[in-house]
Amino acid sequence: MTFASPGLSWQEMIAQSLCKARDLAAHLNVNEHLVSRVMDQYPARINAYALGLIADGSRAVFRQLVPDAAELEETSLADADPLCEQKQSPVPGIVHRYPDRVLFLVSGQCAVYCRHCMRKREVGGRDPVSPETIEAGIDYIARTPGVKEVILSGGDPLMLEDDRLFSILARIRGICHVECLRIHTRMPGMLPRRITPDFARGLARFHPLFVNIQFNHPDELTPAARSACALMADAGIPLGSQTVLLAGVNDSPAVMTELMRKLLTARVRPYYLHHPDPIRGTAHFRVPAKTGLAVIEALRGRIGGMGIPHYMIDLPGGGGKVPLLPEHVIQRSEKELIVYNFEKKIYTYPL
Ligand SMILES: *Cc1c(COP(=O)(O)O)cnc(C)c1O
């Protein structure tokens, strides 16, 4: 197998992905029978570019993409939809949790299927999101004046062809109460060829438009991924990162510091560090919240504020996201705060 042959389009690379247990076993050192059992529950896809990252020795990408028997271990806590996205869905494809913004799920497909995905039961279906569902979503946004921001998500919205995605963006842009558009994607890190100069220029027609990208490990910031980010940044699109804290991938201050530094140099502003949600089939990625707090605290001492994301937990029952912060106040009284700084030195702050 040749990895990421230069002549192929992104669509051809998707078409040539490994997505059968037999092919995965042939290219990776995994047991076909076990992989096949996992894939009865959850889909897998590893495109040629992502396979190249694994072939270059990235254990972190391997762990995120290669089916693992641990996915079949259910825990009593784990739920298929703990965040109640289905209950907060007024029409199919729309999740309306916060008054001012909606998630609009426009694609059920992705360039890779992540083992830690919070929608791992829904993604990877055979059928594309139907034109009727998209129409119903646009109609909901149009008749809901409180919606100021629309976040295209999925799946990966960038699995849609340029024309299709641009026509959806144009329709939403035409709704006068919608102020900002946002796209959530993993493409720049998992199939950077998707971001062509034409595509980046096309997106720039819809400003203010923000693109948030999932990056979980420094191995994902290859020269190709950096170029993909640069094309969008040069088109004036503010880029943010959303990183999922994952056991065995990035649950250490050293890895996270390197990741955040690399993101900044790629002109991607760290936005959120997500605590892993209790999703069925992801128990092997879960970490205690103190791990995330330790990461944030370590970042505070090592990197400027531009490189520090908010550490977010997503409350069960659809309560929304809440930031967790390391506690720097040791003691408080009417008159003063006792706090410690990034060097663990103690100071008194008069109130
Ligand atoms: C995460 C999320 C959003 C976006 O939240 P931000 O804090 O603005 O990034 C919107 N709707 C739903 C349902 C979400 O889960």
Ligand code: SF4
């Ligand atoms: S790219 Fe996003 S939606 Fe798709 S499988 Fe990965 S985490 Fe899930």
